[in-house]
Amino acid sequence: MTAQLDVAALKTRLTGPIFLPGDPGYDTECATFNLNTPLTPAIVVGAATVADVQAAVRFAADNGLAVATRGGGHLVPRTGKGQLMLTLDRMTSWTIDAPNASVRVTGSPRWGQLMEPLGEHGLAGMNGSSPNVGVVGYLLGGGHSPVLARSHGFASNHITSIEVVTGDGERRTATATENPDLFFALRGSKGNVGVVTAVEFGVFPIPAVYGGGLWFAIDKLAELLPLWRDWAAKLPVQAGTSVGIQRLPDGSLLDDDEITTLLRHTVER
Template identity: 50%
Template sequence: MTSYDTTGHASLSSAEAADLAARIAGPVWLPGDDGYQADCATFNLMTPVRPAVAVGATGVADVRAAVRFAAGRDLPVAVLATGHQVVGEAGGAVLINLSRMDAVHVDPGRRLARVEGGARWHQVLDEAGEHGLAGVSGASPTVGVVGYHLGGGHSPILGRTHGYAADHVQAVEIVTADGESRRVTATSERDLFWALRGGKGNFGVVTALEFSLFPVERFYGGGLFFAGEHAAEVLRTWREWTTGLPLETTSSIAFLRRPPLPGVPEPLRGTFVVHVRFSSLLPAEEAERLLAPMRAIAPPVLDTIADTPYRMARTLHMDPPRPAPWVERSSALRDFPGEAADALLREIGPDSGTRLGFVEVRLLDGALARPPAVPNAVSGRNARWALIASGAGAPDQAPVFRAQLAALAGALAPWTQDEMNANLLTASQGTTLDELRAAYGRERYDRLAAIKKRYDPRNLFRVNHNIAPA
């Protein structure tokens, strides 16, 4: 019999852990074991996980055994690959850590990549780059490739040209709630294939993914960092400038307040700057002509724009390379007029007094707004802009960050839409049924819930933005 701790979460005995360990090639850890913390570590230190047991899966057989063990005791299953997007503490759950399953194989002839569940984007960038190929990759090199695809996947370089990363998935290998392994494609189990691409981790443990690559070797891009005193002019110019960019070019703008710490580059250390991110697949001379209106605003305090190998796309946004504690919130915007820009500046401009260290507005549209060749569950395609914001610091600062994030979201509410991409859902806290239904749209959500009932009727996979069985 499974016992329960004082919080009401399941607690496994050493005998039960030993029974699980006998079925698993990888390590099995209970709370208090030496390896427990390492296998439960998250990239966002504000979102710790504390499962009943942690399993370090080394292959599909381990995943199947762990899922069957959980199902036999009616315990939830939580999946951890890189720890970037964690929802809930996984109390009482069987946690499956996929980080040991990180193989990446590139087939240059077929322009196809196959990655295991724990692979990170820097691995794909390196492997594909050897063949002059590129995936529809995100900004951070340490983000998990699988989770990124399952939520949609917006690339700051290839997104406006090729759409969402999920649109180019060719096959998904998954262990479902019955402990069975499945290879799901557009011609097999079509409903599940539709749901997996956009429905995040609600339908099982994805052990491998195959997706298309594109012949892209280089891009022209980087960032222009302007002193915070120019924030209003930079934002106003950027908003108007982006509306005329060709599909081969994209941009976002970030308001950064960097702490005075040694790891922060000297020109940015302890300062407030506005970071204009820019990338283009056009020739450098043409891209520079496009960039001219932004360069004319003021001399930048730092300029990283250059002709760059695509494998170095990891440097485009200069994302933090190491784990840190933060609280975040995101919104999808149907429009971003001058009034919205003014509202944003009142909340996070140089005189706002905000403690939010990162606020970004991303240009979307282009191919991101088009339906894919093979339909999927990715939502929010009609959003033209995305807002992502966070505050980083000690846990006792979290209430302040949440209040300021709520104020920012409220200020932009007149231009915000409900339907949004699943990867924009706040990772550091759960979502209600009404919030999820709004984010996916009623018809899409109801279809996802019906598919969930077919493949996970007991809702074992619920430590996430949970789509409950219909």
């Protein structure tokens, strides 16, 4: 399909690079944290500006290509021969408005990049459990913070403004009062409504957080799940906890002695 595409013409409209399958850099642009679904788009546009995003979306529409956006690569958009994929890493920035406890991000920051600068202001965002999840992909999916969800709800409810390039290539702003239907649809869409180039959202004056994760072998589940359930019921409303079942690298699990110590500690509490 790419043989018939006028990629050279698209190139003249862009500040950022284009990558085709086999090009140096194509694999890096398509690399993801989640390895379940390899990304194999017909073209990758490494957008450097909002105008790049608009040009790429219009080019895709003119050529009958679907558009996908790769953020932090944790969920992974499906891509293939008929798709143009955008990466927004070259547009990444963030501005913290500490007095108003608000952040504006552009492009594709990861939560781990924001946490430290926010902490310097005594602020915390409603990030999830992984520092390399994309801020935008997370917010578009609702965003359930293991630490703050019970006290603050879904992260997407704290979004105040979204800038998005829609399928017609137009740049639009969505807020509670400007394009309110678009604003509603984006918060939970996980990328189906447009290419989001910037998001503004609230953060919270939380100078210290207590949290962490424990990993057990799957054969401990029957023993530990009832203990976790009983312990969770006694937690204060500010605390959140969840259980996940995942494939992990070797060496991540607690050994039997560590589990015994933990159980004793849990029962004593």
